[in-house]
Amino acid sequence: MPTTAIDTAAGREAAAAAGITISDPRTGEVLWTVPEADAGTVAQAVEVARSAAPDWAAAAPAERGAALKAAARALDAAARELAGLNASETGRPVEEALAGIGAAVSTLEQYAELAPVHRGHSLRGNRLAADYTVAEPHGVAVLLTPWNDPVAVACGLIGAALATGNAVIHKPSERCPRLGEALGEVLAPAFPPGVFLTVSGGAVVGALLSQSEVDVLAHVGSSAAGARIARAGALTGAHVIRENGGNDPLLVDRDVDPAWAAEQAAIGAFSNSGQICTSVERIYVHRDIAEDFTAALQAEAARRNADGSVAPLVDLRMRDQVHAHVADALEQGARALEGGAVPDGPGSFYPATVLSGCTDRMQVMAEETFGPVAPIQVVDTFDDGLRQACSGRYGLAATVLSSNIAHIQQAVAALPVGTVKVNEVFGGAPGGAAQPRGESGAGFGYGPELLDEFSRVKVVHIAAPPSATDESPHSPEEARP
Template sequence: MHTTTQAFQTTAPDQLTIRDPRTGDVVGTFASARPEDVARAVAAARAAQPAWSATPPAERGRLLRAAAAALGEQAAELAEINARETGRPVEEARAGVAAGVATLEQYAELGPVHRGHSLRGNTLAADYTAAEPRGVAVLLTPWNDPVAVACGLMGAALVTGNTVVHKPSERCPRVGERLGEVLASAFPPDVLQTLTGGADVGSLLTQQPSVDVFAHVGSSDSGARIAQAAVLTGAHVIRENGGNDPLVVDEDVDPEWAAEQAAVGAFSNSGQICTSVERIYVHRAVAEPFCDALAAQARTRNRVGIAPLVDTRLRETVHRHVSEALRLGARALEGGTVPDGPGAFYPATVLLDCTDSMEVMAEETFGPVAPVRVVDSFGEGLQLAAAGRYGLAATVLTGSIAHAQQAIAALPVGTVKVNDVFGGAPGGSAQPRGASGQGFGYGPELLDEFTRVKVVHMAAAPRPGTGSSADGLAE
């Protein structure tokens, strides 16, 4: 996700001031953790971890279900805070809280049945693997879906016996702070702690030698710095970072339907989704009706009113990408201008005649922008989609099973979606590649990320006086 701009104003060394992206009005001033707070939180998590690890898995699951229930009771409050801090519509923010509740409940069920594997060895011996918690987990989470993402990481970390220090994005400190208050009440002291602050607090956390695992959802640059710091501390790293997700539109699909899919992928949450559609390759045979329909989708959203970006600094980045593309020869079918008035609004924008050398195609824009390049064949579109340094996700719209299979094999991404821009089964997982990160971010596999495996070989002791192993058979 895009976090290259700081979405807060520092008013004092230990304070953050947050502004409503819809109006520019001050939402509030919040405390930022100091170095001694960071050290104290990690030390407390370390001290609490042995007892939490020794808690039976079923009991950890029960407490996680209690935390989910407590979160559900505070859904309206958290959604309202989220809307004020990030500009996300209340209904969407409420859906994010509901997703967080469901994720906690999912891990409450999966955690107690998370187990190792038996190994084939000597018939008279036992060989198996046992999963153990890594220890202290630091979770660094984003602002674009702050409750759902945090709950996924917290649920998997806690239910497997890790203690957690959570730092939410500096753009939504009160959401993170309140989420921590609600969930921590279900657990023993210091099992779940929350620290608010900016990049300086995150940097201090990565320098703590007693942290065993870092989980980060955010920009690729920040993720790379965390991975570099972990080389020195030996911590395990899980990263879901930036993406530049392509959409390939084949010649045999309905262009109106394809445009609807593209609009959902590019404009939902004002383009502020890690797996948003960031670049589109459409077959020349359907390009004209597809582009007309996509522009109509953008106009409808602009007429109804699209939610603001998280802040004006992000808007500046989005508009810089769009302006550069227009200067280099792209055409705006819809949008592309900064509106008058307060807040951080930016219109749903459709750009034609884009090339892959433009920033809007090569980098993560993280705004409601749909840049389009026309291609002469599905193979050309697939080749272009596979290029680049990111490897988060990609979507292909096609009626051809052969083309779908080619895309699945060729696209170097963690998730390939065929004929559905968003969606997927509950419990699905993702393993990003390249600059987009490393490790599983969701699903049952996330439990594996928060544990390490111990291999056990157990043989029988020799019988007294025989020097041979007891075989347990009657003579």
């Protein structure tokens, strides 16, 4: 339901029976039910955004930047409340949720600064003419965002789309609908009416939005949903931006400290309970250090399980998927050195799990598990590990731990992914962007390049007319082809 001055009472009443029910991931207790938008509400949101888009596109970039700064201030003021909703709906610890919201504030501020300096290019042509490009907004952008870092990811797309002059319809994940609505209520007042709308719902609402006559579809989420959105965009002509699933490999060379490598692996596999797009999903470790590495990673997992630092998965459906991958590996001969079983008690907890003896035939190595699972495959040489790391249909990110510059350069050249991380599983400079490959998506995500994704380019050629004293026009040779 749009969180602006739109009359959605009828839509809410019609959708109330098919609302989204959210349970606390820690206790299993039902928290609330949030109504879903119906087809009429979706159509109304598109109409309102379409009406608001021209004036927002005509606003000066500095004016749009000022609005984004106001939105960032409002988000910062509401951080504690939003972090509490994030913890309630997804199970993410409040301090981690606050860190994500802090990143979102910084992202909005970044795009507020970039908006006035987002520029075109001059083109070399006739010396008496001017050729240049102008960036223009597409129009109406639909943003479909995930639950695993819901505020930070959403604000990356929101900031870039609004900075470039698009009107925005945001559909947050159905796994955190109350948080998504609250985020809309915080941000929308910073912009003119109709420029930023929020619509709640699940896959049906996402399909309705994707099939609407809008200009941009930006999606962060599963590869299956991304493929459906890409097909919808192909039919409507919308520009599609996707960051989708990943099965990110970690390649551990023989010349690194195994304890340090295990710490990196644990950070990559267990942070946010493995529910990060670029989590470590599969590990290839050189045989020479495999025993020490595996023992150290087992100890890291055991420590996290003992101190209760592994938060619950978002819901029971996600836990069922994670455990199905683990059970498949165990049935095919893998060993659970730590974890690997569904715990007793309420909620959707799953322990940090270390699996040895894994092969690429196992789902836990071939698919995106999206849980706190570290599957290990031992390889005889760096080349063997790199070959395995390059396999699969995803292409989001990969990490290489090595002191061998030749191996590092070889991996950078060979890995078919959008981001290669060397000797650090997470991190990177502010403003970084990448282009996912394969089933992991397409188009730049984040950074200054995302402004280009939300813009169309117009080429302008201006020639001087013949002056009153110049009776001959330019020669044909000077004409632009």
